Amino acid sequence: MRDLRGQLATNTIRNYLTTLKTLHQYGPALTGHGLRSDPWAGKSARKASHTAKGAVVSTPAIPPEQWFPLIRSAWTYVHTFAPDILRAQQRYQELVDKATLVGDHDVRLDRYLADPTNPIPVHAEAGHNPGRVHWSLLTLMIGSDHSRRSNVFRRNMSTGGQRITRVKKAVAQGHPTTTGIIDDLVLVEHSNGTSASWHPGLDPRALGFERCMLRNACYVLVVGLSMMRDSEIHEIAPGSIVDYYGTPAIKSTKRKHDPGLPIKHWWITAPVAEAVVVAEQLSTRPDRLFPPLLRHHAAVSRSDQMLDAFTAHVNATSARTGLQQIPPGQIRPHMFRRTMAMLTDQFPGSEIALGIQLKHIASRALANHSTQGYANADGSWAGHLESAIEVARFRRLEDLYQEHKAGKPIGYGPGAEQMTQIFDDLQHSVRARAGDASVERALLRKARISIRFGVLNHCVMDENNPAGAACLENAVVPQGHKGPLHDRCRPDRCPNSVIGPEHVPIWASERRNLLTLIATPGVSTCRREALQRELSAVESVLDKTEGEKEQP
Template sequence: MTVVKPLRLTPSAQAAELLSPLESAHFPEDHHVLEGWSRRQGGPDPRFGELRWDLTAAISTPNLHPCERVVDFRRITDPVRRLTAMEFIAARLTKRHTAMKLLTPSAANQILGLLMRFNVFLDSEYAGCAYSEVTQPMLDDYLRWTRQGRKDGHPGPSDRSLATYIRVIKTLWLYRDWLTHDTLSVEPWNGKSSLRAAGARMAAENTTDRIPEPVMAALLRWALFYVHTAAEDILAARREHRDLQSHEVTYKRAEAIARLRAFIAKRRAAGRGLPGRRPDLPGTRPQNGSVRRRDQHVGAEINLTLLAKLAGYNDRLHDRDEILDVIAEGVQEIGLEPGGYDTPITVCPETGLPWREPLDSKRIDQESNHLLAACYVVIAYLTGARDSEVQGLERGCHFTEATGDGVLVRHKIRGWVTKRRGSAPQRAVWVTLPDVARAIDVLERLTDKRYLFTRPNRGSALAPASEITEMINRFAEHVVTLADRTGLPPIPPVTREGIDGQTTTDAWWFTTRQFRRTLAWHIARQPFGLVAGKIQYQQASVSIFEGYAGTSESGFRAEVEKERAEAQLDDIVERYEDDLCGRPFTGGAAARLKSEFARVRAELGDFPGRRADRARVREMLRGLARTFRVGVLADCAFDDANPDAAVCLSESNRARKVKRTLPILDACQPGNCANACQTSRHRPAWERMVAEVDEHLKDKKINDVQRDALLRQRKAWQGILDRLQDDTSQVEEP
């Protein structure tokens, strides 16, 4: 395609262009910018000639903010850059490139924002030069300019985030044939990938941070506490607040005074005070002149608005001195109390204290947001669903269904899988846990809207992913202040080591993607860790694999298997380090493993006094890790070249016509299998088994045959323990 020579316009020419717009050589005015995309019937059908494209018809993600569904080119004042941006976005949406996927409509607004950021740099640093005049040194300057961060001290973006900024510019070069009046004339960073240009490394593992186990344990406990306990108090306070707002109130002064005196008498009889304000609440002291006059009578610490609602008169009467005098007398007589609503707060059995102070209207709004965040944590973490799938849950999505034999009742959720589905999400049903069902029930009472994750206090607008992230972190910060009242452990801070070697301790920053990744990690690696709490991960694993996570659409099973593969590699590296340091390990597979480890050390020159690169060691052991599985009594170093050596397979295959080729871990016999490997980590389990045998031997009711069998078993197990004598104190660390 022919690219028209870049057009530079003077300010007067730009003003004239507004009356006579530039034209694109590639896209007519009536070009459908959503051409080829599946669109919902009745949705908007934007055309290229419009300066505002509403892409809602092709977006299936329900939690996007309305402004993220619209691409507004009116934000760009320069006509050449505006037309260039329109051509660029239109081409990304409808014109395939061999090196790039089509741009999804939900990401179009973000791409426009990144392109406009590049425009801001050119305007501020290079007097608004055209794209055609951009050189590689200027692009390097843009990289440094972006890396600096904001002037308010906020740190700059990470290397991987910088790669996102660079990728837009590289894509601008790839789509140069679709740009009429201005385009790049040099290939950015000489064809390097965005990651390399930004200095980021391509990571083989998932780059999403995994929430540390103590942090996730505490957060899950608090989220479950809110869902099961605090929710009833918050929902009851919301009902009380709603009822107060709907009550008719009196406008007559004499009747208002009578109502006020009756309310004070009622509070006096109940041993309660008048509603007071919390000084730490922002905006509790209005600034108009009439309020200053009220403060002279009664003080700013009294919640006059709530007092009027509770007593049943109109708060406009607070301009009357008689009303304020009665309030002042009441405060002097019975004092103030925090909050002021009648809804009682549940007492925690661990401490004997209410889990928080009484609520007022502002605190009800705050606690409603915290409850929404707690429900999100429970659902996202215990289902493994993506953020868009969690926030896409609709009213009535939960139902129960009996199993075929009628013995069990399964909790199920009906939702949507949206990733890679364009505007046509796929309906999915998955099995879940009772705690998730409880969270959905709470959400259905928290909002009356179609989508469950709707801001409790802001009409029908959804809470986008960015706001959910903020709400989760505010919830985590809030529950730290409640730890002493409830007896629940607070969310611990995390210690990190900085670039300069200094360690910092601060709160963990949660994002929506971390829950799916952390759940996959726990299922694959630590099914019985601290984080389990009241949730049994065996049950969670079965439930999610039976439903949502077992479907190919979710991709969760693949993520768990990837985590499991990395766990197996970590485990075999640990055995390698044991052998290198001389730590004891025994079993039928010990000799074979030591031989493989010796081969790796010889090839890499890895010895205690001269260590090889750890990344190379991991790669050399990756093949061995593929068949290595950790167990309670022994690790299984399965030899796939000789499957008959496994006791579990030899016994199973004799009884089956079709031979198995993978170990049967439930039928493991670690005491006499050629694939078993025991280490000092297995000693406690063997010691418990020997102790149990000793207890049985004390029983005088067992016969001689049983006693002989127990003694033989004890001798075999004690032999394993003797070979695992812990002499690590004599072993030097590498």
């Protein structure tokens, strides 16, 4: 259990403890007598596993300073470095397939050295005497078997020594050399303005290692961006990308809480699909997308080791790959699921989508308490999310200002009039200073315009002066709350409401729907009166659009 604490969430460990305690409790009734003793006697499974009470998910989110460099590094490997690794893998396999143990090695060597386009492989890594001939790879390149049985360049044989001398002489005379199975690797830009190959040379040893790192990068993208459980990812087989309700998805087996092991689908984005396609070309088994590439006797790869190895490799090679260093800190598979759920929850109405993608099935709209727990905000992301939201808000404000400059209406109602006045004043200031676009942008940012963009309207309420806000009338404002109360918004009569051109079709559609319902035979009097009140509010909003024509 101590080993599992570093790999699994506390809730999962609690389930294991519950099973073990149950085996002890019902031991007398079991054929094998269960467990003789309870290692956690006197403690509940919850207390022994340090599981928090309630629906709060104890799994921490991956901090943004780790998340972004990790995901970017994985994407760079999958999208940029993968073509080189796969090309080297294919070339190496071709050499192995053509190699033979028997034959005239001298003739092969002569023929190889006679062609200057055939490079002599040399070691590139500092730990292998850089510049020294890579005899094993050269054996393979001339078409001979490079196993231990090969004696092509064996030093304790006269023929082997003679061949070594000929090769060294060719190198000394300027015969072209190479540091890997293939040349022309992708170039990466460095901070000092120079560019170089991302790897010094993909020889067989380096290729095997980079294949593992590429496999690990594929895993990072799948576990990071799909919200699949680790067990579900290891059930993915090659060829599992399918079309599910018109959208690309991965099919896999859901094990948790499902004894029937049903096949489920997870919708995916383009980066995940690309990672799966690359992983399929690395997989050595027809039933596993992520099998062990070195420990062939093992059933599945150790996900925690894959993550640790990839992080360590990125940090160790960042000087040549140009990848950003990943700060130290434990990263485990279940933390990706928690992080993506938390990020997705920043979008309105995301709970149902989260419930579907996380496979939290319940009668309440396909989501349950676990869904809410996964989506809870994380303190380490607070500053980043606030900055991201502020950047997105300012970008939309800029678009609104540019539309005003172009003479287009930015909206209707008292709130729009406030915005128009602010934009007019800003334009006067820019002209008075003879400023350019950069001055204009700086003044717009300095203006600190209070605006919240919405689907049905925008709100320009000033938190420091909320007088007149309809949502605050006769309302009990929660302690510490600032800003509007969105669930009490009244676009029909609030002076802070802005009805944008993009909102008008929505309100017009609502009016048509209400008119249809009111005209429906059999509607009760009280229901019709309620619909009339709703219609009055909608028409009040549309009246502010100054005659905006309703689309049929």
